Amino acid sequence: MSDAQFEIQLIACLVAVACAIPGTFLVLRKMAMISDAISHSILPGIVVGFFLTQDLNSPLLILLAAITGVLTVVFVEKIQQTKLVKEDTAIGLVFPALFSIGVILIAKFANDVHLDVDAVLLGELAFTPFDRVYYGEVDLGPKSLWVIGSILLVTLILLFAFFKELKLSTFDAGLATSLGFSPVILHYGLMSVASITTVGAFDAVGAILVVALMIAPAASAYLLTTNLKKMIGLACFFGVLSAISGYWIANFLDASIAGSITTMLGIVFLIIYLFAPSKGLIAVLYREKQQRIEVSLITFLLHLKNHTEKRERHVNHLNEHINWQKVRSKTVLTLALKNNMILITDNIVSLTKKGEEFTSKAIEYILTNEDSLIENMKDDFFLFRG
Amino acid sequence: MEKIAVKVDDLTVAYNYKPVLWDIDLQIPEGVLMAIVGPNGAGKSTLIKAILGILKPIAGSVTIFDKPYKSQRKHVAYVPQKGSVDWDFPTTALDVVMMGTYGGLGWIKRPGIKQKKSALEALEKVGMLSFKSRQISQLSGGQQQRIFLARALVQDASIYFMDEPFQGVDATTEVAIINILKELRKAGKTVVVVHHDLQTVPEYFDWVTFLNVKKIATGAVKDIFNDDNLTKTYGINYKVSIQK
Numbered sequence: 301m302s303d304a305q306f307e308i309q310l311i312a313c314l315v316a317v318a319c320a321i322p323g324t325f326l327v328l329r330k331m332a333m334i335s336d337a338i339s340h341s342i343l344p345g346i347v348v349g350f351f352l353t354q355d356l357n358s359p360l361l362i363l364l365a366a367i368t369g370v371l372t373v374v375f376v377e378k379i380q381q382t383k384l385v386k387e388d389t390a391i392g393l394v395f396p397a398l399f400s401i402g403v404i405l406i407a408k409f410a411n412d413v414h415l416d417v418d419a420v421l422l423g424e425l426a427f428t429p430f431d432r433v434y435y436g437e438v439d440l441g442p443k444s445l446w447v448i449g450s451i452l453l454v455t456l457i458l459l460f461a462f463f464k465e466l467k468l469s470t471f472d473a474g475l476a477t478s479l480g481f482s483p484v485i486l487h488y489g490l491m492s493v494a495s496i497t498t499v500g501a502f503d504a505v506g507a508i509l510v511v512a513l514m515i516a517p518a519a520s521a522y523l524l525t526t527n528l529k530k531m532i533g534l535a536c537f538f539g540v541l542s543a544i545s546g547y548w549i550a551n552f553l554d555a556s557i558a559g560s561i562t563t564m565l566g567i568v569f570l571i572i573y574l575f576a577p578s579k580g581l582i583a584v585l586y587r588e589k590q591q592r593i594e595v596s597l598i599t600f601l602l603h604l605k606n607h608t609e610k611r612e613r614h615v616n617h618l619n620e621h622i623n624w625q626k627v628r629s630k631t632v633l634t635l636a637l638k639n640n641m642i643l644i645t646d647n648i649v650s651l652t653k654k655g656e657e658f659t660s661k662a663i664e665y666i667l668t669n670e671d672s673l674i675e676n677m678k679d680d681f682f683l684f685r686g
Numbered sequence: 687m688e689k690i691a692v693k694v695d696d697l698t699v700a701y702n703y704k705p706v707l708w709d710i711d712l713q714i715p716e717g718v719l720m721a722i723v724g725p726n727g728a729g730k731s732t733l734i735k736a737i738l739g740i741l742k743p744i745a746g747s748v749t750i751f752d753k754p755y756k757s758q759r760k761h762v763a764y765v766p767q768k769g770s771v772d773w774d775f776p777t778t779a780l781d782v783v784m785m786g787t788y789g790g791l792g793w794i795k796r797p798g799i800k801q802k803k804s805a806l807e808a809l810e811k812v813g814m815l816s817f818k819s820r821q822i823s824q825l826s827g828g829q830q831q832r833i834f835l836a837r838a839l840v841q842d843a844s845i846y847f848m849d850e851p852f853q854g855v856d857a858t859t860e861v862a863i864i865n866i867l868k869e870l871r872k873a874g875k876t877v878v879v880v881h882h883d884l885q886t887v888p889e890y891f892d893w894v895t896f897l898n899v900k901k902i903a904t905g906a907v908k909d910i911f912n913d914d915n916l917t918k919t920y921g922i923n924y925k926v927s928i929q930k
Contacts, residue, residue: 328775383702461794468785472771475837478738478764479789480756526776526821 304429309547311428311444312561315501316513316539318452321459322494323514324532327522328470333388334491335514337376337395338369339498339507343402343420345369346499351409357431357443362499369495370488372398423506425547425557444504451500455493459532466490467528509558513539516565523576538568596624596632601641601659604651615647689751691716691845691876692737697746699729699736706732708900710746714878716844718893719871721881721907725920728898730880731767734847738764750845759789763843765834767850773823779833780818783808786840801840808836813862828859835863845876852883864890887911 326335345368349361372394379390402420428444440446459466465486469476473483494514501510521534546561553560574581604613611617619629633649636642641655651659692714699707707729714720722730735741737748739755750758763786786808787801809815812832817825825833831851838846846867852860867877867890881887887894887907894911896902896919903915 328772330772464788464791464796465793467777468788471775471777471782472766472785474735474740474766474770475764475785477740478759478762480759481788481793522776526778526823528776531776 305547305551307429307442307445308425308557309544311442311448311504312425312543312547312557313540314445314448314452315505315510316517316543317536318448318455318497319501319510319513320517320535320539321455321532322490322497324518324521324528324535325466325470325490326494326514327518328528329490332515332519333391334373334376335494335498336511337372337391338491338495339502339510341372341395341398341402342366342369342495342499342502343399343507344405345402346420346502347402347405347409356503357447362447362496365499365502366492366495368398369498370491373488373491419506420502421507422556422558423502423504423509425504428504448500448504451497455497458489458493462486462489505558505561509562512562512565513542516569517542520569520572523572523579538565542568593631593635596628597635598659598662600632600636601651601655602663604642604649605656605659610648613649615644615649618649689716690714691718691751692878693749693752694733694737695747695749697733697736697743697748699732699741699743706899707736707743710897710901712895712901712904714876714895714904715893716876717871717874719867719877719879719891720893720895721879721887721891722895722897723881723884723887723919724897724902728919730897731849733897734764734849734878734880738762738847760841761844763838763841763846765838765846765848765851768827768831768834768853770849773825773830775822777822778819779814779822779825779829780805780809782822782833783836783840786837789841804840804842805836808839809833811839812836812866828855831855831863832859835866839866843875846870846878848877848879850880850882852881884916 323335326332342365345365346356346361349358349364350356352364353361355361375394376387376390379385379393380387385393406420429442431443433440433443433446465476465481468479469481469483469486476483476486497514498507498510501513505513517535517538518531520538521531524534525531542564543561546564547557549555549564550557550560572580575583577583600618603618607613615633618624618633619626624632633642636655637644639654640652641658642649643652690713692712694710694712697707697710697712698705706727710733712733722733724730732741736743737750737755748755750762755762780802783805784797784801787797787804791797791801806815806818809818812835814829814832814836817829822830822833831854835848835851838848848867851863855863867879870877871892879891881891888911891907893905894907895904896910896915898919902919903910
């Protein structure tokens with residue numbers, strides 16, 4: 301691995317972590333689309349900043365562009381507050397307008413400089429090692445590395461300082477207000493961090509990948525954990541994982557690095573979406589199937605409890621009495637037998653003591669909806685896990 | 687004469703220029719357990735939110751023990767409506783209760799052992815200690831409401847505002863909650879509850895405010911909880927038979 305390769309991966313990883321942190325809060329605040337809006341509408345800010353500074357990594361340019369990002373949020377909120385359009389419509393109105401101003405500015409005035417729409421949308425990680433910082437004669441590394449490194453450092457400091465405030469205002473803005481933690485300040489603080497990160501990452505990975513790096517890792521992490529700290533940690537991990545694996549795939553295929561990283565983000569999400577232990581698609585479908593069977597089981601047990609006459613409890617008659625098909629009856633019968641809830645003597649089914657108790661408890665729960673009754677049943681049965 | 691815990695003067699709140707609360711004057715004496723009743727859209731939640739500074743009034747003022755709310759935050763606890771938060775948020779019951787301690791900590795400072803201890807005590811008080819590590823979406827509606835109550839209890843305030851704490855809870859939880867509220871009153875705290883079930887007002891509360899955009903009446907339940915005020919609040923045909 302050459303120095304340049306190492307530097308590219310390092311930059312990609314730092315960008316991934318810097319994006320995953322604000323991204324986690326955007327996902328939890330149901331504001332994923334805002335990051336898309338910001339990433340596009342900072343373009344005019346970048347162009348104007350570039351006219352003024354002639355340097356894509358200048359702090360002034362980053363600041364100007366970040367202000368455009370925050371302004372986007374303000375515009376969206378203002379339009380939405382009129383109640384004439386919904387939030388998603390407002391987003392769809394604001395960012396194309398700002399983005400197109402940027403596109404026109406580039407076409408009109410910046411034709412002869414290193415700034416074109418392609419580079420803005422897709423970025424070019426491969427070129428980042430060429431633009432370097434020097435202290436006198438000493439090579440201090442790629443500029444991008446310094447830019448995103450500083451942004452990440454500030455993000456981490458803010459995260460550690462205001463973690464509790466961010467958590468509270470994201471979960472319950474009303475309580476945050478009443479306790480004196482202004483959700484408005486925290487909201488715009490988060491929007492500023494998201495905007496600055498977007499601008500800082502922009503040059504390296506482009507507008508589209510920035511969105512993917514903010515949202516996909518956080519969305520993946522959300523499906524795996526019920527702890528906010530772990531969610532942030534996992535989001536960073538998935539971002540870094542996709543960044544490194546994406547880089548090597550791009551290397552192998554001789555394709556765009558940004559494109560490969562985004563693809564990996566998508567693949568990581570897809571795998572987790574399918575296989576996450578409790579919130580994954582397969583787990584959910586399995587649970588639903590189990591719940592259907594358990595509802596059948598209770599129906600069946602209730603039938604036995606309600607009917608003392610033998611005719612009603614004969615194995616062959618059960619199908620037609622409850623109006624089930626053979627397969628279903630068989631599954632339920634096996635399940636009940638396996639759990640020692642029924643006895644079958646001479647093809648007559650009867651409830652055991654355990655089955656008797658289980659049925660009464662289940663019915664009582666269904667009638668009263670009181671949770672304490674079924675605490676000890678929750679481990680065995682899906683139905684009662686809410 | 688007992689102390690006035692909350693004093694509301696000429697309070698008007700509007701959404702998009704339509705007043706939802708109109709010129710409210712209200713004094714809540716210290717140590718009462720008060721219900722705010724009124725039909726849907728009467729501004730009950732709005733009144734609480736305006737007192738707590740969550741909504742900005744277009745006119746009027748609020749004082750808590752004779753001082754503006756901002757300087758009295760530590761004396762006030764708030765239980766929002768259960769539906770106002772996302773219960774899928776990645777956090778545990780204990781963690782939500784800990785949030786009640788944030789106000790005392792102020793900015794930046796993190797909760798420590800002391801805060802955790804009082805959160806655990808509050809969980810025990812509402813009978814939810816064994817659920818402390820459970821993710822909040824895995825709790826039933828009644829349990830979620832108890833978690834919110836515990837979160838207010840850790841604030842160790844003098845005044846508690848609760849927005850429909852009985853909404854969507856089962857009978858056992860309702861009894862558990864009202865017992866805790868009565869305990870608070872016994873300890874000299876003031877408790878203000880947005881309440882829907884008129885039948886239980888005389889049983890649960892000793893003070894009541896009738897609200898329907900304007901304040902209709904406020905005072906002791908035994909004095910003013912009658913058909914006359916109910917009719918004024920809920921419309922001309924309202925009749926309810928109340929066992930006193």
